[in-house]
Amino acid sequence: MQVYAALRDAIVRAELAPGQKLSENELAGQLGVSRTPVREAIARLREDRLVEVVPQLGTFVARISTQAVADAQFIREALECAAIRRAAERCGEDDVNALEENLRAQERARDASDFDAFYVLDDAFHQTLCNLSGHPTVWSISQRAKGHLNRVRRLSLPIGDYLTSMVDEHRAVTAAVARHDADEAELALRYHLRMVLREVPRIRSQHPDFFDEA
Amino acid sequence: MQVYAALRDAIVRAELAPGQKLSENELAGQLGVSRTPVREAIARLREDRLVEVVPQLGTFVARISTQAVADAQFIREALECAAIRRAAERCGEDDVNALEENLRAQERARDASDFDAFYVLDDAFHQTLCNLSGHPTVWSISQRAKGHLNRVRRLSLPIGDYLTSMVDEHRAVTAAVARHDADEAELALRYHLRMVLREVPRIRSQHPDFFDEA
DNA sequence: GCCGCGATACTTGTATGCAAGTATCCGAGC
DNA sequence: GCTCGGATACTTGCATACAAGTATCGCGGC
Numbered sequence: 001m002q003v004y005a006a007l008r009d010a011i012v013r014a015e016l017a018p019g020q021k022l023s024e025n026e027l028a029g030q031l032g033v034s035r036t037p038v039r040e041a042i043a044r045l046r047e048d049r050l051v052e053v054v055p056q057l058g059t060f061v062a063r064i065s066t067q068a069v070a071d072a073q074f075i076r077e078a079l080e081c082a083a084i085r086r087a088a089e090r091c092g093e094d095d096v097n098a099l100e101e102n103l104r105a106q107e108r109a110r111d112a113s114d115f116d117a118f119y120v121l122d123d124a125f126h127q128t129l130c131n132l133s134g135h136p137t138v139w140s141i142s143q144r145a146k147g148h149l150n151r152v153r154r155l156s157l158p159i160g161d162y163l164t165s166m167v168d169e170h171r172a173v174t175a176a177v178a179r180h181d182a183d184e185a186e187l188a189l190r191y192h193l194r195m196v197l198r199e200v201p202r203i204r205s206q207h208p209d210f211f212d213e214a
Numbered sequence: 215m216q217v218y219a220a221l222r223d224a225i226v227r228a229e230l231a232p233g234q235k236l237s238e239n240e241l242a243g244q245l246g247v248s249r250t251p252v253r254e255a256i257a258r259l260r261e262d263r264l265v266e267v268v269p270q271l272g273t274f275v276a277r278i279s280t281q282a283v284a285d286a287q288f289i290r291e292a293l294e295c296a297a298i299r300r301a302a303e304r305c306g307e308d309d310v311n312a313l314e315e316n317l318r319a320q321e322r323a324r325d326a327s328d329f330d331a332f333y334v335l336d337d338a339f340h341q342t343l344c345n346l347s348g349h350p351t352v353w354s355i356s357q358r359a360k361g362h363l364n365r366v367r368r369l370s371l372p373i374g375d376y377l378t379s380m381v382d383e384h385r386a387v388t389a390a391v392a393r394h395d396a397d398e399a400e401l402a403l404r405y406h407l408r409m410v411l412r413e414v415p416r417i418r419s420q421h422p423d424f425f426d427e428a
Numbered sequence: 429g430c431c432g433c434g435a436t437a438c439t440t441g442t443a444t445g446c447a448a449g450t451a452t453c454c455g456a457g458c
Numbered sequence: 459g460c461t462c463g464g465a466t467a468c469t470t471g472c473a474t475a476c477a478a479g480t481a482t483c484g485c486g487g488c
Binding site for chain 4: 268
Binding site for chain 1: 471
């Protein structure tokens with residue numbers, strides 16, 4: 001399990017380059033465990049489509065597939081937008097306070113240009129919204145799909161006011177939820193979620209060898 | 215992999231009763247393989263929340279959790295309703311023909327009261343719709359979530375005109391898709407998907423020991 | 429008769445050994 | 459120099475052996 005998290009993180013952060021060959025034995029040695037837990041982790045990563053395993057040949061870090069990225073975006077959008085409608089209907093005062101406290105932390109991370117801290121808060125923000133729907137399972141699925149999106153996001157150095165616009169969008173989402181305005185909350189979230197995707201073509205032109213199709 | 219399908223099917227069909235203890239050794243013996251592939255299958259089933267594994271103690275067929283059923287319904291609804299909107303926008307003449315051919319097969323199964331055949335066609339119908347969205351991954355996730363729904367469906371002997379109403383609803387969905395009417399298609403599908411859930415309270419009162427909470 | 433304690437038989441988790449298959453590299457033949 | 463063939467070293471997939479831990483059953487003491 002810990003092995004899975006470590007490998008997944010390494011892949012998403014592009015420390016393991018797309019296309020790179022992974023040896024179960026080598027990974028086992030590096031991580032100080034046996035092949036068995038490594039195999040278990042690789043099985044899960046294969047379900048996430050983050051690695052491809054060719055029998056009797058090898059396992060490889062999956063190249064970034066624009067199709068997989070689009071699928072992930074579609075799935076995340078469908079799930080989180082459905083969830084936020086419920087969240088807007090169900091949320092109470094305490095829930096809104098928790099969201100706004102997170103927002104203030106985001107602003108601090110923004111002012112400090114602390115991207116790592118921001119990503120953690122960003123995850124927590126979206127998870128809170130998913131959980132407010134009453135269906136916490138939604139977050140686990142959305143998070144797994146998000147791996148593909150984070151992978152392209154990690155490749156792109158965020159530009160100047162990136163964090164500023166992220167926080168602003170989060171704030172718009174929160175405001176709509178607080179107003180119990182499901183329609184507006186969904187719209188604001190959908191707009192926000194599509195931010196990431198806009199960067200894909202640029203990133204692809206910068207790292208063509210990381211991508212799959214021609 | 216085949217082990218996973220066999221075990222999953224046995225659980226969904228309630229051949230393995232909820233709460234029943236599963237022995238990796240015993241399953242390995244029954245299936246004629248070693249513990250390794252059995253463990254692999256159990257790991258996937260755990261992700262599906264169809265089994266619960268307590269370390270150093272045992273793995274058990276998960277009892278039917280009304281929360282898990284509600285989560286599955288929510289996820290399936292969110293994904294398939296989002297998918298059908300795209301399907302309605304994108305589908306062509308050939309796609310509609312394929313759907314209608316499936317519908318005619320459904321009618322034959324209905325007239326023969328062949329439930330097994332109908333379930334196969336039902337799956338194919340929904341998969342086709344998901345694929346028409348251009349995001350085939352959606353089906354794989356929806357299908358995995360659907361395990362929880364099928365489990366309660368299997369427990370309930372379908373009543374008289376069950377297949378009739380199912381076919382009618384499928385036909386309404388198809389008609390809206392053929393008209394490229396995304397709104398109506400979504401509405402029709404959402405209504406259809408909520409059919410199953412209506413049965414849960416009745417089933418739960420009939421098989422209280424299969425369920426989780428009080 | 430009842431309670432407490434210890435041995436036992438089971439469980440999952442991990443490590444390792446074996447089997448089957450593929451790509452590669454090196455040498456022989458042309 | 460080029461091509462073809464065989465041995466080798468690697469891979470994953472499966473089976474098995476070991477380690478650590480928990481519930482249960484039975485026996486001894488009260």
